[in-house]
Amino acid sequence: MNQGFIFLLNAEPTPRLFDLDLQTFLQMAPALVNFIGLAVILTFILYKPVRAFLHERAERIARELDDAEAVKQAALALKEQYEQLLKGIELERTAILDDARKQAAERRNRDMAETKKEIEDLKSRAGVEIAAELDRVKDMVEQAIVEISSEMAGKLLSVTIDPSIHNRLFDEAMAELEATVFK
Amino acid sequence: MFDVPIHGVVSIGPVDLWITNTIVVTWVIMAVLITFAIIVRIKLKKFTDKPTGFQNVVEMAIEAFDGLMKSNGHKNISWLGGWFFTLFTFLLFANIMGIFPGMRPPTADWPLPFALALTSFFLIQFSGIRYGGWKYFKGTYLSPHWAFFPINVLGEFSRPISLSFRLFGNILGGLILITLLYTLVPAVVSYVVPVALHLVFDLAFGVLQAFIFTILSLTFVSLAAADN
């Protein structure tokens, strides 16, 4: 025993490590009192208030989470609505585009048809002109043939036939030719 | 060498009550814990939703202990949460007291662990009788036949004894090892080498034994409370 307070000491205590006498069980009394007091104090000062605080906060946070969930649902509904709207706009756009495309195709077809007809006209006109030219060439060729043949016939006849017959024949042939060709 | 120092004696009539180091260190731990609790109580009004620093520590401790109570304790004994919380906190501080110079862990003195184990024993009986009634008493003490009553009583009483001696032996073993090492190594080295042993025997074993004592008491009481 080093220092301390002694009241009405019965016997000098000797420090020991472990013993199973009355003093050991007496020692348990202050330990019990101390610990039970500490338990009561800590329970009512520390454990319960902090736990209540945590519980209250957890509840509040759960409630706030619920609120946030509701707000989120509302926002989602709004988003859905806008998406529907957007989809309508999209449909409209597609319709307008289709219409325009159809119109353009129609117009193109019409233009094509007109152009084709014009080309046909041009073609047919050109065919007429070509035919006229052909006729003209044919006439020229015929004339040339007539001239050449009359010349050849003249030469031939001048040799064999006397001029009187020749002239008559010539005239007849000429008349015939004129009748056939230049009528 | 490992005796419990006696700081004074209070005589009540014919009996002397020794004010041992155990009781003094218990008072120190109580003072620390109650101061801490009062600080928390004052600061609780300023606690915010976003915990920082001090508040975080308090919340983590209480929440961890709440989880322990929920996972190991029967719902009948949730009202004993504060008791087991105090038990764990007190034992935690008591077991690691050896790291402070001049402090002897109070749990290395048998009366304290045995007193705590006795409270656990009475809580076991109390919750058993309260929630199980006569059935619990019959199932525990008169289990196969009423003639086995003394053996069952011995079996029940072995619980606080084994609980207390487990705690006492572990902490005393750590204390003895560390004290022997301090006396063995030279004075210069004694500031370096035993630090590792302090870490193992005071901190690790102390925390572990506090946890085991608490969780075993909790399990026993919870088993008794669930017995119906």
Next chain:
Amino acid sequence: MQDPLAFVLAMAHIAAAVALLNGILTTIGQGNVAAKAIESVARQPEARGPITTNMFIGLAMAETSGIYGFVIAILILFVRPLINPFLQYLTAMI
């Protein structure tokens, strides 16, 4: 047997050593507990928390007998409960 006190002290130390021998079996038991716990964790890694808690409880339970032996050894070595009766016996003899 010149000095009975020395004999008693020597026997007390031997008794403490014998009391500590149960640490062998205690350690084997605790090793079994830890091995089974590790097996369980390997089989069900998601149940790690409860298994660890129960492992510590089981370790503490298995440790009990070892702690009893240790406490008895400590008592024999440091509390010496048999020395006082022995000294009384010696003084009675004289």
